[in-house]
Amino acid sequence: MNAAEPLLxxxxxxxxxxxxxxxxxxxxxxxxxxxxxxxxxxxxGRATVVGLTGAPGAGKSTLTDRLAQALRKEGxxxxxxxxxxxxxxxxxxxxxxRIRMGRIAPDPGVFIxxxxxxxxxxxxSRATQDAIDLLDAAGFDWILVETVGVGxxxxxVVSCVHTCCVVLVPGLGDEIQALKAGIMxxxxxxxxxxxxxxxVEQLEAEIEGMKSLAHGGPWDPPVFRTVAQLGQGVAEVIQxxxxxxxxxxxxxGLARKARERxxxxxxxxxxxxxxxxAKARAGSARLEAAIxxxxxxxxxxxxxxxxxxxxxxxxxxx
Amino acid sequence: MNAAEPLLxxxxxxxxxxxxxxxxxxxxxxxxxxxxxxxxxxxxGRATVVGLTGAPGAGKSTLTDRLAQALRKEGxxxxxxxxxxxxxxxxxxxxxxRIRMGRIAPDPGVFIxxxxxxxxxxxxSRATQDAIDLLDAAGFDWILVETVGVGxxxxxVVSCVHTCCVVLVPGLGDEIQALKAGIMxxxxxxxxxxxxxxxVEQLEAEIEGMKSLAHGGPWDPPVFRTVAQLGQGVAEVIQxxxxxxxxxxxxxGLARKARERxxxxxxxxxxxxxxxxAKARAGSARLEAAIxxxxxxxxxxxxxxxxxxxxxxxxxxx
Numbered sequence: 001m002n003a004a005e006p007l008l009x010x011x012x013x014x015x016x017x018x019x020x021x022x023x024x025x026x027x028x029x030x031x032x033x034x035x036x037x038x039x040x041x042x043x044x045g046r047a048t049v050v051g052l053t054g055a056p057g058a059g060k061s062t063l064t065d066r067l068a069q070a071l072r073k074e075g076x077x078x079x080x081x082x083x084x085x086x087x088x089x090x091x092x093x094x095x096x097x098r099i100r101m102g103r104i105a106p107d108p109g110v111f112i113x114x115x116x117x118x119x120x121x122x123x124x125s126r127a128t129q130d131a132i133d134l135l136d137a138a139g140f141d142w143i144l145v146e147t148v149g150v151g152x153x154x155x156x157v158v159s160c161v162h163t164c165c166v167v168l169v170p171g172l173g174d175e176i177q178a179l180k181a182g183i184m185x186x187x188x189x190x191x192x193x194x195x196x197x198x199x200v201e202q203l204e205a206e207i208e209g210m211k212s213l214a215h216g217g218p219w220d221p222p223v224f225r226t227v228a229q230l231g232q233g234v235a236e237v238i239q240x241x242x243x244x245x246x247x248x249x250x251x252x253g254l255a256r257k258a259r260e261r262x263x264x265x266x267x268x269x270x271x272x273x274x275x276x277x278a279k280a281r282a283g284s285a286r287l288e289a290a291i292x293x294x295x296x297x298x299x300x301x302x303x304x305x306x307x308x309x310x311x312x313x314x315x316x317x318x
Numbered sequence: 319m320n321a322a323e324p325l326l327x328x329x330x331x332x333x334x335x336x337x338x339x340x341x342x343x344x345x346x347x348x349x350x351x352x353x354x355x356x357x358x359x360x361x362x363g364r365a366t367v368v369g370l371t372g373a374p375g376a377g378k379s380t381l382t383d384r385l386a387q388a389l390r391k392e393g394x395x396x397x398x399x400x401x402x403x404x405x406x407x408x409x410x411x412x413x414x415x416r417i418r419m420g421r422i423a424p425d426p427g428v429f430i431x432x433x434x435x436x437x438x439x440x441x442x443s444r445a446t447q448d449a450i451d452l453l454d455a456a457g458f459d460w461i462l463v464e465t466v467g468v469g470x471x472x473x474x475v476v477s478c479v480h481t482c483c484v485v486l487v488p489g490l491g492d493e494i495q496a497l498k499a500g501i502m503x504x505x506x507x508x509x510x511x512x513x514x515x516x517x518v519e520q521l522e523a524e525i526e527g528m529k530s531l532a533h534g535g536p537w538d539p540p541v542f543r544t545v546a547q548l549g550q551g552v553a554e555v556i557q558x559x560x561x562x563x564x565x566x567x568x569x570x571g572l573a574r575k576a577r578e579r580x581x582x583x584x585x586x587x588x589x590x591x592x593x594x595x596a597k598a599r600a601g602s603a604r605l606e607a608a609i610x611x612x613x614x615x616x617x618x619x620x621x622x623x624x625x626x627x628x629x630x631x632x633x634x635x636x
Contacts, residue, residue, distance in 0.1 A: 034620035041618035255613075262613035266605075267593075269623040274592035275585075277627070287584075295573075295580035300359035301447075302352035305587040309595070 003032030008039050014077070014138040016111060023113055026130035029272075037130070040137040047079075047136040050241055051158040052146045053186070054167030059193045063167060063228040063237075064146045068110055070234050071142050075109075079135035082114040083128050083147040083157055111135065125156040126268040129261070156268075158186050160261035162254070163244045165189045165237065168207075170199030187221045188244050191237055195225035219247060282312040321350030326357050332395070332456040334429060341431060344448035347590075355448070358455040365397075365454040368559055369476040370464045371504070372485030377511040381485060381546040381555075382464045386428055388552050389460050393427075397453035400432040401446050401465040401475055429458065443474045444586040447579070474586075476504050478579035480572070481562045483507045483555070486525075488517030505539045506562050509555055513543035537565060600630040 007025075010018035025033045050067075052060050061082070068078040115128050128145065135143050147157055158164045166187040190207055192200055207223055222240050226233035248254050279287055290308045293299040299307075325343075328336035343351045368385075370378050379400070386396040433446050446463065453461050465475055476482045484505040508525055510518055525541055540558050544551035566572050597605055608626045611617040617625075 034618075034624070037618045037620050041615060045615065258613045259609070262609045262619070265619040266609050266612060266622060266626075269619050270596065270626070271589045271593050273623050273627060274596050275589050278588065278592050291577070291580045291584050294584055295576045297359060297363065300352075300355045301580070301583040301587050302355050304584060305591050306352070308584075308588070309591060 004036035004039055007032070007036060011134065011138055012043070014140070016108070019111060019134060019138050020113070022134050023131050026134070027127045037133065040133060044133055044136050047140055047143050048245060049132055049143045049145065049161045051161035051164040052144060052167055053158050053164065058167045058169045059228050060146050060167050063191065063193055063226060064144050066228050066231055066234045067144060067238060070238055072107065072109055076141040077109045077139060079140040079143040080110065080112045081128060081131050081143065081145045082112070083124065083145060111140065125264065126272065128157050129265050156264050160257055160264055162248060162257060163188045163241045165191050165241070167191045167193050168203060169194045170197045170203045188219065189221055189237070189240050190223040192223065192225045193228050195233065196227050200225065218251070219244070278309060278312070282308055286312070322354035322357055325350070325354060329452065329456055330361070332458070334426070337429060337452060337456050338431070340452050341449050344452070345445045355451065358451060362451055362454050365458055365461050366563060367450055367461045367463065367479045369479035369482040370462060370485055371476050371482065376485045376487045377546050378464050378485050381509065381511055381544060382462050384546050384549050384552045385462060385556060388556055390425065390427055394459040395427045395457060397458040397461040398428065398430040399446060399449050399461065399463045400430070401442065401463060429453065443582065444590065446475050447583050474582050478575055478582055480566060480575060481506045481559045483509050483559070485509045485511050486521060487512045488515045488521045506537065507539055507555070507558050508541040510541065510543045511546050513551065514545050518543065536569070537562070596627060596630070600626055604630070
């Protein structure tokens with residue numbers, strides 16, 4: 001526990017500095033991270049976790065902020081996680097945080113963090129899951145996870161929130177329309193944002209058409225219209241999320257989501273940890289030599305990885 | 319070699335069926351995949367590999383098809399890889415293939431494949447790299463890799479093609495404009511598509527502004543205007559790609575790209591292989607038990623992964 005100890009109490013009290021530091025620990029793979037997670041683990045499971053996904057330009061950030069404001073009026077504490085895999089290019093996440101903080105903050109009941117971990121494969125998904133847990137432990141009632149909705153990591157993230165809202169807008173291009181067809185599977189709710197634009201009826205008709213083709217699963221995703229910029233329709237979306245939550249709690253939905261999430265976390269951490277151990281055993285000189293042999297076309301990648309692993313086996317009985 | 323042997327000769331002759339099967343082998347982790355890659359490895363390095371990235375709706379597919387048509391007129395063989403991480407939702411990749419095949423095909427000089435491998439972390443990036451090698455071995459002169467430009471896998475993919483074209487269009491939303499700022503790092507060429515739309519001057523001015531802020535790296539990315547739908551500006555883009563290629567060959571650019579690509583492939587395969595080995599050692603019953611213990615909040619994920627690995631160590635001396 002040692003390293004995690006000083007962080008634990010302020011974190012459980014919901015102090016922002018402790019929360020920010022704990023998230024950095026998780027993202028950076030700080031040695032204290034596992035102990036901290038172990039200490040938090042028994043206290044988790046209180047928060048409502050909502051995903052908002054959709055193409056760039058759909059107005060997800062604005063909608064997220066409006067949802068947060070409405071929940072604040074009920075006295076609820078809200079955590080916002082903006083998952084942005086494009087930011088590795090730009091460092092844009094941090095800038096984005098500052099801008100948004102200015103819009104909502106200073107409010108001790110809203111914590112905003114952008115996640116754009118570059119590095120280990122699956123690292124973004126893992127860091128997001130850790131951040132959800134930290135916010136949950138810190139007493140945040142709702143956690144809103146906003147993603148651009150493409151990329152493997154993001155698919156993973158939205159597949160295990162409690163309620164996934166797919167945000168669409170009328171009149172975007174063909175590729176975005178094509179994307180819609182696929183999004184049925186993850187949508188618990190549809191939000192047609194910028195609903196004061198032309199084409200909203202057509203978009204709603206298309207969604208209803210897709211729903212009828214989907215043969216009706218156990219939950220029929222409702223469709224809401226919003227104009228997030230003006231705050232229109234936001235209360236109805238919150239109500240819809242609550243109804244979906246109630247439905248989840250009635251059946252085996254929550255247990256299913258928990259299993260999916262557990263699997264995802266296990267897989268992501270397993271990959272990180274096996275790679276970490278393999279590299280530690282082999283040392284960086286052998287790693288660089290293996291990569292150089294591939295670049296020089298002396299060895300193909302499959303063979304290079306095989307010999308890298310076979311030449312530094314794990315000591316038995318560890 | 320055994321399993322790979324019957325595939326090798328038809329593949330090297332560029333036969334489409336062999337190429338398609340070999341790609342499936344790589345995607346699915348067929349046992350013959352490593353032997354096939356080993357056999358091909360010494361023959362690689364001939365193809366020009368070009369990335370096209372940009373937001374949905376930028377017209378990348380149309381531009382890619384037009385580039386392919388122009389290259390075909392020179393008698394060159396062209397491979398197209400459409401990397402679409404959204405398709406796991408939809409199965410849309412396969413449908414997309416059929417539609418596009420109809421537009422360009424039947425032409426024995428153009429091979430089109432969509433890649434949307436769901437599954438292992440980093441699997442999409444690895445499958446794309448493998449597909450590039452297969453096309454290269456099969457004698458394709460140019461390989462066009464088209465991506466939506468977001469997501470870790472995609473960032474990885476475009477970071478190691480020879481020439482990366484960033485495709486932008488005038489008049490898209492704020493988030494897309496924000497994305498631009500980050501894309502400077504990977505852009506070797508800018509293509510302003512749908513350049514007959516309002517706002518193209520402003521977009522070009524913004525890009526020039528960003529370029530001047532970027533302090534000028536060793537290569538100054540040129541800006542091209544196209545109307546891909548009408549074929550306008552396509553020849554100039556091909557010329558620009560060739561000039562960038564010549565510049566790469568003059569300096570250490572090609573060697574640098576080869577190192578980046580080798581590192582990426584090694585890391586992705588290392589993660590897959592270490593996870594595969596760890597799971598094989600532990601068996602699926604222990605895997606499922608570990609996941610269930612996380613879902614039941616009996617164990618946190620870090621501890622679960624640690625004991626999963628420690629309780630089935632690799633036999634020493636293997």
